[in-house]
Structure formats: C-alpha cells, structure tokens
Amino acid sequence: MNTTTPAAPEGGRPLARIHWRNVSLLGGSLAALASLFVVLLRDPAVTASLGDRLTATFGELGKALREEFFLNPWFYAVVAGVLLLERLIPADPGQGLLSKGARQDLVWVPFKLLVHASFIPAVIVLLRLGYDRYLGFLTIDAVASWPAPGRIVLAVLWGDFLFWLIHYIRHKVFFLWCFHAVHHSQKELNFFTEYRVHPIDDVFAITLGVIPILMLEPSFVTVTAIVWVRHWHTRICHSNIRTNFGPLKYILVTPQSHRVHHSVDEVHHDKNFGLTFSIWDHLFGTQHREYDIYPETGINDRDFPFEQNRRSFASLNTLLSQLIYPFQAVSRRD
Numbered sequence: 001m002n003t004t005t006p007a008a009p010e011g012g013r014p015l016a017r018i019h020w021r022n023v024s025l026l027g028g029s030l031a032a033l034a035s036l037f038v039v040l041l042r043d044p045a046v047t048a049s050l051g052d053r054l055t056a057t058f059g060e061l062g063k064a065l066r067e068e069f070f071l072n073p074w075f076y077a078v079v080a081g082v083l084l085l086e087r088l089i090p091a092d093p094g095q096g097l098l099s100k101g102a103r104q105d106l107v108w109v110p111f112k113l114l115v116h117a118s119f120i121p122a123v124i125v126l127l128r129l130g131y132d133r134y135l136g137f138l139t140i141d142a143v144a145s146w147p148a149p150g151r152i153v154l155a156v157l158w159g160d161f162l163f164w165l166i167h168y169i170r171h172k173v174f175f176l177w178c179f180h181a182v183h184h185s186q187k188e189l190n191f192f193t194e195y196r197v198h199p200i201d202d203v204f205a206i207t208l209g210v211i212p213i214l215m216l217e218p219s220f221v222t223v224t225a226i227v228w229v230r231h232w233h234t235r236i237c238h239s240n241i242r243t244n245f246g247p248l249k250y251i252l253v254t255p256q257s258h259r260v261h262h263s264v265d266e267v268h269h270d271k272n273f274g275l276t277f278s279i280w281d282h283l284f285g286t287q288h289r290e291y292d293i294y295p296e297t298g299i300n301d302r303d304f305p306f307e308q309n310r311r312s313f314a315s316l317n318t319l320l321s322q323l324i325y326p327f328q329a330v331s332r333r334d
C-alpha cells in the first residue's frame, strides 16, 4: 500500500505537482470505459433492451432497499445489537457511538445509495449487455447443470476469491489505491464505514469482478442473497467491536482482522484482504497472525481532507473534498 505524500515545502502544504503520466493513465482509463459504452450504445440491439433492463434493475433495487433497510425490522435489530456491543466491548473505548467519523460516514450513506441506485446499475447493465454480446462464449455451461446448493457454494467461494484478488490489486496499483484510500481514511471505524467507498473504486471492483461471476451464470436471486448476507457481515466487521470470533477467525474475516487491514501502522499494510472468508489470506500468506491487537486506523496522507472535529452533524463539503481527493492524489505523485 502506498500512502506516501510529496514532501511539504517549509511551513506550507505540499505543492500539487501535475504528473501527466498519471493524468493520462486516468484519462485513458475513463476514455476506454466511455468508448466501450459508446460502442455498446451504437448497437441497436443493445439500446432496444437497455431501457427494459434499466427499468427492471431500478425496480429490483428499489424493492431491495425497501426490504433491506426501511421496512426490515432486522435492520433496526442488528443496528441496535451492534451499538450495544460497541458500548459493551469497544475496540477503541475512547471513540463513542456517534464519533465525528461515524457522523461523516452517515453523509456517505445517502450518497452511496444514490450512486448504487443510478450509476452502478447502469454500469452493471452495460457490462452484462457487453458480456452477452461479445463474451457469452466464456460462460461455463457445465455449471448450469449442477444442483442449486453446489452452484451457490461455488458462486460464494468464487466471488469471495475474486474480491480478495481485486482488493489486492486495488492496494498494489497506485492509481487504484488513490481511490480505495478514501475507504481507508476512516480513523474511527464504525457500522457505516462500509458506505465510505469512492464510486470509481466501486466501478473498478465491479468491472473487474462481474465478468468472472457472469461466467458461472448464477441466478439473480442467488447473487442478491449472497450480496445481502455479505453486507451485514461487512458492516459488523467495520464496527468498533473488540472481537476476533474465536476459532471462526481461521475461516471468517472478523472485526479484529479487518481493523488490522485498516491499520495506520505500516507493519500491517497489505494484510487481511478478505471480504467474507479469511481462507484466501491464510492460503496466500497475507494473513496477519496477531489476533488480539486493535491498532489505530486511517491513512498517512496529511493532504487527505479528514473530517474536522466540530460540533456540526457532518459536512457535505468534506464529502465533496473526499470525492475529489483521488484525482488530486493521482496527479501529484512523484
């Protein structure tokens, strides 16, 4: 993980040096993504089905949001349970329930829901259409004849391994790290930190992950169910709770192991990349094997627009600065 910053001139903030190699890399990637969409949208077969697909996706998403959040008593029960655990066994006892970091993450919640109700479904639909049209031959038909439990287990494990791999790449490639660093900037991990993800970071993860998933052709219900369970686990792993899940830590990602992943200490950098299962980290040697440490979290970039310690609920301005940060970080790299 690269968290270094250019040296600050005496008494001032570091100069934002523009590095055209990085700017062109960013511009080139966005242009490649945009041209893929343009090519797809020029195809009449694609545009004809795009409206229907988008309407269906938005409908499903609205239903999922209603059922997962607003009308789901489990949501309120789990939030209450997590808040109680944060009070009884906090990883960081000085943090409190509604810390400034948690208040800022609450501003990220509606933003991420908005992005996931508009931009991300459009990206997924276009990737799906592109896959069906140009990469459908990659689909592993043999899996379709497997019994449902076998397909679900394979989809869960395959998806989890891909996340591990994509997460690893997002840490190792500086350009991708700048966007992922926004998620890592949280100094006060909490239940809502899962929502602090830059939309471009989301798009990279989805673009790299969706094609191998489509090769298995899992049903929409399977994917939704897996994502639903995963979200709950991930929110709990970001919470300020002192637990390593006992012997389950050898199989599952835990609040303790994910805190080490978010650690500000360089000794812990590039460890514990898992999303749900820790088996990939154990297998590939990226598991940090101290299970009782709860380090401080965050990133070492003094230029990051961290939330300020003020009394206001949170800052929309800080959200905007945090969204702009990766573009500045990419352009000023030495």
Ligand SMILES: [Zn+2]
Pocket: 167, 171, 180, 184, 261
């Ligand atoms: Zn990470």
Ligand SMILES: [Zn+2]
Pocket: 183, 238, 258, 262
């Ligand atoms: Zn995280």
